[in-house]
Amino acid sequence: MTDLVQLTKDNDIAIITINNPPVNALSPGVPEGISEALDRIAQDASVKAAVLIGGGRTFVAGADIKEFGKMTSGKPRGAGLTPFLLKMEDSTKPVIVAIHGTAFGGGLELAMAGHYRVAVSSAQVGQPEVKLGLIPGAAGTQRLPRLAGVAKAVEMCMTGNPVKAEEALKFGIIDRIIEGDLLAGAIAFAREVAAKPAPKTRERNEKLGNATENASIFSSARETAAKKQRGLLAPVAAIDAIEAATKMPFEEGCKFEQKLFIDCLFSEQSKSLIHVFFSEREVSKIPDIPKDTPLIPIKTAAVVGAGTMGGGIAMVLANAGIPVLLKETDQTALDRGLATIKSNYANSVKRGRFSQQAADERLNRITPTLSYDGFSTVDLVIEAVFEGMALKKEVFKELDRVCKPGAILASNTSTLNIDEIAASTSRPAFVIGTHFFSPANVMRLLEIVRGKATSPEVIATCMQLSKTLGKVGVLVGNCRGFVGNRMFGPYRREAQFLIEEGASIEAVDQALVDFGNAMGPLAVGDLAGLDVGWRINKEYRHLQPPGIRQAFVEDHLCELGRFGQKTGAGWYKYDDQRRAAPDPVVDELIRKWVAEAGIVQRQISAEEITDRCIYALVNEGARILEEGYALRASDIDIIYLNGYGFPAHRGGPMWYADTVGLKKVYERVSEFHRQHGEIWRPAPLLKRLAEQGKTFAQFGKEEGVAT
Numbered sequence: 135m136t137d138l139v140q141l142t143k144d145n146d147i148a149i150i151t152i153n154n155p156p157v158n159a160l161s162p163g164v165p166e167g168i169s170e171a172l173d174r175i176a177q178d179a180s181v182k183a184a185v186l187i188g189g190g191r192t193f194v195a196g197a198d199i200k201e202f203g204k205m206t207s208g209k210p211r212g213a214g215l216t217p218f219l220l221k222m223e224d225s226t227k228p229v230i231v232a233i234h235g236t237a238f239g240g241g242l243e244l245a246m247a248g249h250y251r252v253a254v255s256s257a258q259v260g261q262p263e264v265k266l267g268l269i270p271g272a273a274g275t276q277r278l279p280r281l282a283g284v285a286k287a288v289e290m291c292m293t294g295n296p297v298k299a300e301e302a303l304k305f306g307i308i309d310r311i312i313e314g315d316l317l318a319g320a321i322a323f324a325r326e327v328a329a330k331p332a333p334k335t336r337e338r339n340e341k342l343g344n345a346t347e348n349a350s351i352f353s354s355a356r357e358t359a360a361k362k363q364r365g366l367l368a369p370v371a372a373i374d375a376i377e378a379a380t381k382m383p384f385e386e387g388c389k390f391e392q393k394l395f396i397d398c399l400f401s402e403q404s405k406s407l408i409h410v411f412f413s414e415r416e417v418s419k420i421p422d423i424p425k426d427t428p429l430i431p432i433k434t435a436a437v438v439g440a441g442t443m444g445g446g447i448a449m450v451l452a453n454a455g456i457p458v459l460l461k462e463t464d465q466t467a468l469d470r471g472l473a474t475i476k477s478n479y480a481n482s483v484k485r486g487r488f489s490q491q492a493a494d495e496r497l498n499r500i501t502p503t504l505s506y507d508g509f510s511t512v513d514l515v516i517e518a519v520f521e522g523m524a525l526k527k528e529v530f531k532e533l534d535r536v537c538k539p540g541a542i543l544a545s546n547t548s549t550l551n552i553d554e555i556a557a558s559t560s561r562p563a564f565v566i567g568t569h570f571f572s573p574a575n576v577m578r579l580l581e582i583v584r585g586k587a588t589s590p591e592v593i594a595t596c597m598q599l600s601k602t603l604g605k606v607g608v609l610v611g612n613c614r615g616f617v618g619n620r621m622f623g624p625y626r627r628e629a630q631f632l633i634e635e636g637a638s639i640e641a642v643d644q645a646l647v648d649f650g651n652a653m654g655p656l657a658v659g660d661l662a663g664l665d666v667g668w669r670i671n672k673e674y675r676h677l678q679p680p681g682i683r684q685a686f687v688e689d690h691l692c693e694l695g696r697f698g699q700k701t702g703a704g705w706y707k708y709d710d711q712r713r714a715a716p717d718p719v720v721d722e723l724i725r726k727w728v729a730e731a732g733i734v735q736r737q738i739s740a741e742e743i744t745d746r747c748i749y750a751l752v753n754e755g756a757r758i759l760e761e762g763y764a765l766r767a768s769d770i771d772i773i774y775l776n777g778y779g780f781p782a783h784r785g786g787p788m789w790y791a792d793t794v795g796l797k798k799v800y801e802r803v804s805e806f807h808r809q810h811g812e813i814w815r816p817a818p819l820l821k822r823l824a825e826q827g828k829t830f831a832q833f834g835k836e837e838g839v840a841t
């Protein structure tokens with residue numbers, strides 16, 4: 135018996151407990167331990183039935199994801215879980231699986247090979263493999279439709295979304311919800327069924343439906359996958375595998391599933407998504423901020439500025455249960471800000487995201503104000519006023535005066551120097567950047583910008599706060615544009631250069647959408663407002679070294695008042711529903727401006743468009759990494775996945791470059807350098823790693839993020 139699994143007894147009921155913290159993953163040793171326990175139970179005449187339960191906070195959260203990397207890098211693979219699950223299902227003594235926390239992936243597959251399943255009401259079950267670019271690989275696609283029906287199984291395996299105990303009961307995935315103590319309830323249940331023949335899930339064919347009904351389930355699922363999970367292999371494979379369950383005997387279906395599982399496991403998509411899974415967890419680990427750093431309790435907050443960002447941030451705080459003061463300078467702006475918040479909440483209620491009562495509660499947590507009254511008691515202030523250093527300094531000076539000692543003063547600036555802002559206060563240790571992304575109440579990313587003087591407690595508190603707010607907080611250093619926008623500059627620059635050189639607006643956007651991005655760079659510009667970049671360009675133009683090529687089309691569009699969606703015209707023209715259409719006027723203008731600039735246009739391939747845009751991100755990312763403004767390449771990936779619509783199945787820009795191979799990326803960047811000059815000089819880190827045959831993922835810094 136391994137020490138990951140224990141076997142005990144409650145008179146005639148055996149209890150198998152899995153103890154593999156933190157989530158009882160099916161790591162090597164766990165299946166073996168359960169298997170050995172089953173052997174002993176079979177031989178023990180005093181045992182009538184067995185309960186299988188997880189120790190600690192959860193049942194089994196799935197296969198051990200760390201093992202997949204070993205398997206794809208050539209480690210010999212055992213027989214998989216399927217034979218062991220067959221053995222459990224063939225046990226003549228009923229096995230009752232008792233679920234709390236989550237039974238996910240291999241955990242649910244394990245549970246379905248038991249004869250009965252009981253769960254506490256807070257438990258969840260699911261087949262989330264698709265989120266890792268996989269399909270269930272231990273007969274989940276064969277047993278789930280037999281319990282839940284074909285349509286539900288397709289939905290669960292395709293989306294990866296879990297279902298709660300109550301729904302699981304309704305669909306027959308579990309047999310009973312246990313009120314009170316789970317183990318005691320499961321033992322009682324076991325005694326009820328001990329004398330009955332143990333039902334085997336794999337022999338239950340009554341929910342497998344008929345050919346006509348199933349055909350329409352599968353075809354509509356494939357249509358949805360093509361639309362909503364564009365380019366992803368796993369959702370389609372999951373549908374195929376469930377279809378096999380309806381057409382083949384169980385054993386053959388399992389073999390079919392196994393083949394698809396292995397195809398998915400070895401795909402770049404799965405490797406990338408697994409990288410994302412671990413990176414999302416790694417991001418909160420900061421070398422010089424220990425886990426036990428004391429946190430500052432954030433019970434109340436204030437936001438300065440009720441514009442798009444300020445209003446969104448106030449909603450985020452209110453949604454997390456934190457009462458918030460929302461300050462503006464004049465009544466009109468305050469009313470406008472509040473009206474937007476109300477309409478956002480009304481939309482959420484209309485879309486069924488939450489109830490009217492929940493919306494009212496959230497709205498009631500936001501107190502609009504025109505003064506700093508009440509600021510003296512709040513624990514955190516987030517400033518979201520117009521982007522200008524003089525104004526920010528003025529606001530921070532005032533906040534420093536009115537806020538209590540120990541209150542955190544955060545700025546939502548997207549470009550300005552946090553140290554300079556902090557210097558206008560008497561408490562730079564309590565000043566930090568919290569850069570939300572628009573719309574703040576929707577986008578998951580939160581860049582947390584560390585100033586030179588920011589204290590570890592303030593950083594740890596903001597990292598924790600990001601979780602409370604449902605955001606992914608990434609700690610970054612204080613450089614211009616921080617990480618995300620600093621990289622986005624060269625990306626958008628290349629999109630514009632490509633237009634100037636002859637690519638059409640639609641071709642540029644389409645190439646990046648085909649790559650997997652949520653939107654193309656020009657459509658994003660229109661959405662965010664072209665005037666933002668235009669104003670920043672004007673402010674910083676004097677810092678550009680002379681002789682460096684400057685993009686001009688976007689600035690010219692702004693000079694004509696074409697700011698994007700908000701003015702009904704930018705790169706595209708928009709109708710009153712904000713639907714985009716190509717605008718021949720813009721094509722004509724571009725031809726004129728380009729001719730005036732003496733640029734000779736040419737045919738540009740989709741491959742060149744993606745390489746130039748994506749490698750512009752990568753080259754700047756490499757500089758950021760080497761300069762230490764991001765802790766890890768994977769932190770940069772997390773920023774791009776959560777704030778910029780980069781496709782998760784590509785793993786993020788830095789991971790993507792690693793998968794292409796840095797030697798190849800470096801050669802292409804060098805080629806662009808020769809063609810386009812200084813702006814494409816390869817980052818020293820890219821050059822070095824390419825020459826050493828290494829990856830960004832292998833590059834590590836010990837010192838912590840640069841400030």
Ligand code: 3H9
Pocket residue numbers: 156157159195196197198199200214215236238239240241243262263266268269270271272274412415416
């Ligand atoms: C699968 O099952 C394939 C099968 O079909 C069989 C094929 C043969 N493995 O998320 P947390 C770690 S595929 C290894 O912060 P929470 C995680 O990295 C799998 N490690 O906690 C973290 O480590 P650290 C299908 C895992 O409470 C720690 O546990 N299953 C695994 O916020 C805590 O995790 C899934 O996809 C794992 N399976 O959320 C479920 N799971 O502390 C994946 C977690 O060192 N897991 N870790 O950073 C989850 O969704 C969440 O972890 C869960 C808990 C909801 C369970």
